[in-house]
Amino acid sequence: MLSSFTPSFDWIPSTLLTSERSEAKQLAGRLWLEHQLPLTPKQKHDFLSNGLLTTIPAMEKHWWGWACRKCGNKTQRHIVPWPCPCGNPCYYCRVCIEMGRITSCTSLWLWTGGQPVWSKVANACTWKGTLSRYQQQGAEAIVQAITEKRSQLVWAVCGAGKTEMLFPGLEHAFSLGLRVCLATPRADVVRELKPRLQAAFPHVDIVALYGGTEDVDKGALFVIATTHQLMKYADAFDVMIIDEVDAFPYHADRNLQHVAKRAQRPDSALLYLTATPRWKMKLLSSFNKLPTVFVPQRYHGFPLPVPQFMNSFDTEKAIVNGQLPFSFRKWIITKREKQRRVIVFVPTINMAEQLAPLLHEAIFVHSEDPEREQKVADFRNEKFNLLIATTILERGVTFPSIDVAVLHAGHHVFDEAALIQIAGRAGRSAQDPDGDVVFFHQGKTEAMLAAKSEIEAMNIRARKGGN
């Protein structure tokens, strides 16, 4: 009985037979709702009667309750009764409702007309740059994992140049006619990656899927998507790459992990990319359960900036009283004199609001800020030299030449991963590789110490020549 708690995908009709039909590419590998199918009513009827399409119930009834097959949800408070027009006792799933309501009387439509045959694209990569020694090591491991259809962790420091590192593996996959998905928890990463990857692979059909996207997957060989979008897929991809595997919400969301697994074909390669793996993945890695390649150096070859700790016992008090904390004030004045551009990370929106008026010409952004994108763009275009941010900017967003301060670095929002990511914002360009990173604290925390030793360990690994 307990086995019903472990994810099972045996309801997905899988076949090794191939199909040359033109619809196969678009329809296969998906979980369709009837009204979302790009077919006429007659086509639907015909495909159903000749077995090209199959319908299956969208929810599973177990002795312990319902499970939603679309999103993998099994938490019963998210599966609620409602007066459905079907007239029977009926339930719907609230977790995946943004992607079309799934009820216990809904059917999922699956393509059962055979696996599509993807055309092979030889020499797909037109990028002419060169990889650093460490990027090369990472790239080779990725190619090998794809060939051997296995899992691989790519533990690459912030600024390692992981996108370029993927190019040889992607080229290899496309040359074999393998369908690839690059999934990430963050929509802004999807938006940023699409043009870069399309430029490097001009002859590969690529779609970018995220909430509010205009792209439609009509059977693209390469899908770049938020992990949420994987709710639409089942048994689809020969290569699954999960970027920023440790980021919110993926790392803590069992449903997203479930759908990511479901989106993979049985014989597929699975690549995890991260600069800050969570403890579970670190554990698997250290016990050799998960093959791991380290990319301990940035693409420009300079070491990671190691954070300095600076005591700032008066941080909270000073800011509440409308003053800059003493040591931070000294630091920021020297930055002003040297005309350095600075990002100041603070733990709470509240502190950001109080700090902003104390610093001249500073802007602040937080996660719910509707003008967030505009403000980040303004900072990038050097309209401002000082940006105050809550932890949302810890990942992804990069600026070429900045210094970084963390105020109240001992606050619980700054866990080890967040601090490593924050430190990773500095020194990103080859012209200015030595960014200054300071953690202003009121007592060192485990997380601060762990972040620092992790960064130092990576620098040592880089000096020694990697793995």
Next chain:
Amino acid sequence: MHCLWCDEELIPNVVWSTFLAPVKKRVLCELCESQFERIKGATCKQCYRPMEKKGVCIDCQRWNENGASLKRNVSVYSYNDWMKEVVAKWKFRGDYVLGNVFEEKASEVFSAYYKATEVVLVPIPLSEERLAERGFNQALMIAQMLHAPIEQPLQRIRSEKQSKKSRQQRMNQANPFEQPSPFYKPVVLIDDIYTTGRTLQFAAETLQQNGCPHVEAFTLIRG
């Protein structure tokens, strides 16, 4: 219990009054609850639009000149960005249970204006296509929160039927409602949003033409 919007766990406040009074069933966390905006202060006597001072707004004066059938509207919330988001998920995405977040305030305001024994609630019907799309009528759901008798004498005229009418007819009477049998009790129409009042005026007109002596409206939101 968890918040119906953000899924935050709701921790009941255990104070003395908790033991004495029956505990109100909370469905939202305090933060989410506080985002809703109740209509306060002076409003138009007829349509509940917020005004500088009490009176009848220009739109209602215009309705009156044309012989308005709807005598009054009462609303609960204003249509702020938060409300737009909640309504979109409830109505357009079809997250039925989310409607429960309105129950307490809606029945509170309703009973301040009406005696449940003296009125009949008539929810604005949806077209068949809309109903098939959403699976439920949000106006009916609101009516069911108010603990008063509900009747459904109104119907949407089918779009085919509508298009069979001559162009002239349609221009003059774009009233989308019909009522197969007469109805003689005073009615409170129920809908989710009062925006221009057009839909409700048409419904009121139809009811009045078919025997209804007095028609008012109760809407969740004043748009």
